[in-house]
Amino acid sequence: MKKKSFIRSLMVSYLWTAILPLAVILGIFFVNTVKNSQNIVEEKAESSARLISAQIQSLMDNMSFLSVHLVNNIMFSAKGLNYPHNTLVKEEQYYSGIQSECCSYAIEDSLYRVIFFTDRGYYIKSEEYNVDYNCRYRLPGEELEGIGWLETARTNYGKSLILPVNGHKIPLDDRKTLTLARAIRDPGKVVGYLCIQVEAEYLDEIFKIGEQSGAEVLLFDSSQGETVYSTSGFPSELVRTEDQTADLSLLEKDYLVIREEELNGLTTVLISPRKEIYASALQEICILLVEGIGLLVLTVFFICYYTRKMTKPLKVLTAQMSSMTLENLNAGEENTVPPSYDEIRYLYEGYQDMQRHLDQMIQKEIASKTLRIQERLSSLQAQINPHFLYNTLNVIGIMGSEARQPRIYRACLRLSSLLRYSIADKNDSASTIGMEIENITGYLELMKLRFEHHVEYRIQCGQELENVEVPRLFLQPFVENVFEHAYNGEQRVVHILISCRQEGEWTAISVMDDGRGMGEEELEHLKERIEEHKNTPVSEQIKKMKDGIGVENTIMRLSFFFGEDFRYSLENREEGGFRVLLMIKRKVTEEDEKDQSADCGG
Numbered sequence: 035m036k037k038k039s040f041i042r043s044l045m046v047s048y049l050w051t052a053i054l055p056l057a058v059i060l061g062i063f064f065v066n067t068v069k070n071s072q073n074i075v076e077e078k079a080e081s082s083a084r085l086i087s088a089q090i091q092s093l094m095d096n097m098s099f100l101s102v103h104l105v106n107n108i109m110f111s112a113k114g115l116n117y118p119h120n121t122l123v124k125e126e127q128y129y130s131g132i133q134s135e136c137c138s139y140a141i142e143d144s145l146y147r148v149i150f151f152t153d154r155g156y157y158i159k160s161e162e163y164n165v166d167y168n169c170r171y172r173l174p175g176e177e178l179e180g181i182g183w184l185e186t187a188r189t190n191y192g193k194s195l196i197l198p199v200n201g202h203k204i205p206l207d208d209r210k211t212l213t214l215a216r217a218i219r220d221p222g223k224v225v226g227y228l229c230i231q232v233e234a235e236y237l238d239e240i241f242k243i244g245e246q247s248g249a250e251v252l253l254f255d256s257s258q259g260e261t262v263y264s265t266s267g268f269p270s271e272l273v274r275t276e277d278q279t280a281d282l283s284l285l286e287k288d289y290l291v292i293r294e295e296e297l298n299g300l301t302t303v304l305i306s307p308r309k310e311i312y313a314s315a316l317q318e319i320c321i322l323l324v325e326g327i328g329l330l331v332l333t334v335f336f337i338c339y340y341t342r343k344m345t346k347p348l349k350v351l352t353a354q355m356s357s358m359t360l361e362n363l364n365a366g367e368e369n370t371v372p373p374s375y376d377e378i379r380y381l382y383e384g385y386q387d388m389q390r391h392l393d394q395m396i397q398k399e400i401a402s403k404t405l406r407i408q409e410r411l412s413s414l415q416a417q418i419n420p421h422f423l424y425n426t427l428n429v430i431g432i433m434g435s436e437a438r439q440p441r442i443y444r445a446c447l448r449l450s451s452l453l454r455y456s457i458a459d460k461n462d463s464a465s466t467i468g469m470e471i472e473n474i475t476g477y478l479e480l481m482k483l484r485f486e487h488h489v490e491y492r493i494q495c496g497q498e499l500e501n502v503e504v505p506r507l508f509l510q511p512f513v514e515n516v517f518e519h520a521y522n523g524e525q526r527v528v529h530i531l532i533s534c535r536q537e538g539e540w541t542a543i544s545v546m547d548d549g550r551g552m553g554e555e556e557l558e559h560l561k562e563r564i565e566e567h568k569n570t571p572v573s574e575q576i577k578k579m580k581d582g583i584g585v586e587n588t589i590m591r592l593s594f595f596f597g598e599d600f601r602y603s604l605e606n607r608e609e610g611g612f613r614v615l616l617m618i619k620r621k622v623t624e625e626d627e628k629d630q631s632a633d634c635g636g
Contacts, residue, residue: 052333056326063322067315075290075311078247079304083294086251087302089240094298097214097230098194100146104228105192105218107135108150112218112226115156115169122169129156129169136160147231151205153178153224159207177205187217188224196255196300199234199263210234212263234263241265249292249304257299268305347378351385358389445483448476456507464595467534467543468500470509474532477510481517488527495534502541502620505595511588512545512614519612520549541618548611561604564589585614592616 114128136148137160148160155172183195183203197203197213204213211231218226244251245265253262285291289305430446455473471493478491513530520528531546567590592600599619607613
């Protein structure tokens with residue numbers, strides 16, 4: 035296995051301690067810088083959007099007012115041009131009236147251009163009224179057929195339309211202009227169409243307000259779902275016409291989007307690239323990064339210096355620990371460590387305490403193993419020629435059977451079984467609940483032979499608990515305790531109930547009787563002795579357990595066997611008698627897992 039250097043690990047930890055705060059500070063600074071930059075850009079864009087929106091609103095209000103005013107002035111002449119039985123003179127008069135009204139605005143204000151035409155082909159353009167057109171001129175049919183907005187104008191009952199700045203929307207006019215168009219209606223029919231135009235160059239002057247704040251501008255007609263006009267830098271894939279909606283949600287990822295709604299259905303949209311915001315933030319963070327790297331290099335130098343200084347005593351202590359063996363385990367106090375920090379001194383003192391405790395544990399383990407070997411020899415000595423006892427009891431049982439004394443026969447068999455179970459040679463002292471129940475059943479049958487009808491017993495144990503591992507002969511001392519304390523000289527029947535049940539992850543084993551119970555002082559004294567034995571050294575506990583197998587020693591054996599997974603309760607019952615409750619936490623074995631899997635599968 036690859037060795038890890040404590041010094042290297044400590045230096046890496048120090049470096050991470052220095053780098054992580056710096057990274058966090060840089061990250062927080064970058065986020066705050068981006069937010070501040072975004073707020074500044076957003077404030078500028080909002081201000082520009084409000085100004086552009088106000089100017090567009092003013093422009094559209096003027097164009098709308100002009101169109102309404104012209105409609106009122108030319109309504110009579112427009113109706114006259116559509117009379118079916120007009121003379122050429124009348125047509126000339128009507129045409130001249132419309133022409134003078136339209137051209138007057140071109141003379142007074144060169145910002146606006148006026149165009150009038152009818153479905154019959156009459157056409158007047160304010161800029162060229164004295165050049166080519168008169169009442170005898172008619173537009174070619176294909177010119178009118180190619181105008182897509184006429185049908186909408188006919189059916190919207192005189193409301194104005196805003197035509198996108200894309201050309202090819204007005205007859206004989208392909209210049210880029212912002213156009214407000216409306217149909218001139220005589221009740222029941224349309225008598226003409228009026229268009230008020232503004233050159234796109236004028237819109238560029240307005241949109242430069244947005245460009246000064248680094249933003250691109252889009253003018254969008256939300257009522258028609260069309261892009262009216264946009265600056266040259268606006269993403270071309272989002273500039274939609276022909277009744278297609280501009281999908282502004284696609285811009286949120288790469289652009290800061292500002293929208294300004296207007297009363298006439300137009301929306302001014304300003305976008306500013308986020309990458310420019312990030313670039314501005316990165317310029318500021320680079321300065322901080324250079325300063326941070328310089329500070330980090332200086333920090334690394336001091337970390338390396340003090341790390342080596344602090345870990346030098348640890349190297350000495352490590353060398354002493356490497357040279358420690360069982361022979362010099364108790365010689366730790368002779369080792370010395372150079373004067374150092376308090377923490378190093380505490381560590382060394384803790385190491386010396388560990389040496390002493392380890393030496394004591396080894397001595398205890400040697401003593402414990404010696405005791406177990408002695409017990410093993412004693413057990414083997416007790417088993418010398420056990421067949422002599424078994425054969426003798428069998429002979430006596432057979433003699434009782436031949437003498438027609440079945441009770442003698444059963445008693446000999448029960449006693450033989452008890453002896454075989456109690457002194458049988460096993461690899462360890464473990465047994466199972468099922469074996470313990472079988473043994474205690476034989477013991478109770480023998481006690482019934484002794485006390486006859488004065489003893490009644492009942493045993494309850496689920497089949498699933500029979501294989502739970504327990505110490506050998508742990509149940510018999512508690513049943514023997516019943517016969518020691520249950521009778522008081524009276525001729526009465528004592529009932530004994532032994533139950534084993536599963537309560538969650540705990541196995542509850544209960545031995546209960548209805549005899550006279552145990553005296554309160556005697557019971558308290560028994561509990562005190564058990565707790566006192568738990569606090570004595572291990573060697574003393576083993577020595578005391580060797581002296582007998584009563585209730586006290588059996589509790590100690592169960593505590594040694596199960597450790598923290600064992601609880602017990604000794605108490606007199608309120609209705610009379612004594613109760614022993616043993617709680618054992620059951621460990622899940624591979625067989626249990628297989629049974630659970632089989633149950634789930636079934």
